[in-house]
Amino acid sequence: MxxxxxxxxxxxxxxxxxxxxxxxxxxxxxxxxxxxxxxxREKIEAERERQYKFIRFNVESPLTEEQKRDFKELNFYPIDPAYKVKARLIPVENRKVREVPMTDGSVERYIEHSYAEFELGGKTNRLLLLQSVSESDMRNFFLAFADETSGRETYGGGRYINARQDGKNSITIDFNLAYNPYCAYNPDYACPLPPKENILNISIQAGEKNYKE
Incomplete structure (x- = not known):
């Protein structure tokens, strides 16, 4: 026992x-x-270097051959981890297809998928996440936004972020990875404009600045 x-x-x-x-x-x-x-920091710097090489050397770059000859660098804000935010995913009720206006007057079709809600600049902000009608991975979203820097320090037509869902009800939005659309470099390109829901009344001093020849 x-x-x-x-x-x-x-x-x-x-x-x-x-x-x-x-x-x-x-x-x-x-x-x-x-x-x-x-x-x-190394990850962001590596992505910026990749972006520079694409714009400078790739055959699909929006720059003309003349622009490429004089192209020296892309302009970015200093890397700031405070602009990497965790957002709550709020599904759009009765999702529908939206025709998003392009810079040339045409439209491109996206699904209104979810809102990303996050705290930044001392307030709660909300951005509309769109999804291409041809997107095969349901975790990938297209985010076009404008803010108080648009038209001054950054491109007036807004900037983009490739966002990917990383939680059941959350998504990380890293504004340090915000980049310019092709039409910021060459007006011959047509680019989607940010929806009205994505015009922020705060300054996003992160990511790529305006391209200046």
Whole structure:
């Protein structure tokens, strides 16, 4: 009887040790897998370098060959992690297809999918997430927005972010990755304009600035 009791206590003790080890491992994983400020900065800088090389060298670049010869760099705001926000996803009721106006007067069709609601600039903001009617991955969204910097420090026709859902009811919006549409470099291109819901009355001093020849 005493032997069984000792064996049971020993088993419980081993189980407690194993559970403790699992908890410690989980906490350690969370701490080590979190992105460090240095790693985040390097990721943004790498994306900006990729963007520059595409605009400068790619055959599908919106720049003319003459523009490419004089092209030296893209202009960005300093990287600021405060402009990487976690937003709540609020589904649009009765989703429908919207004809989004283009800079040349034509339209492009997108699905009004969800609103992304987040805190920034001391207030609650909301942006409409659109989805291409031909999009195969339902986690990918097109986000076009304008803000108080538009037409001054940034392109007047707004900027874009490629947003991807990363939670059941949430999405990360990183304004440090905001980029200019092709028509910011070459007016021969037609680009979707931000919907009225996405004209923010705060300054988004992050991402790409206006292109100046």
């Amino acid at each position: 005493q032997e069984n009791r000792n064996r049971s206590m020993k088993t419980n003790h081993i189980l407690l040790i194993l559970i403790s080890l699992v908890v410690i491992a989980a906490v350690a994983y969370m701490l080590t897998s979190a992105e460090s400020p240095e790693a985040y």
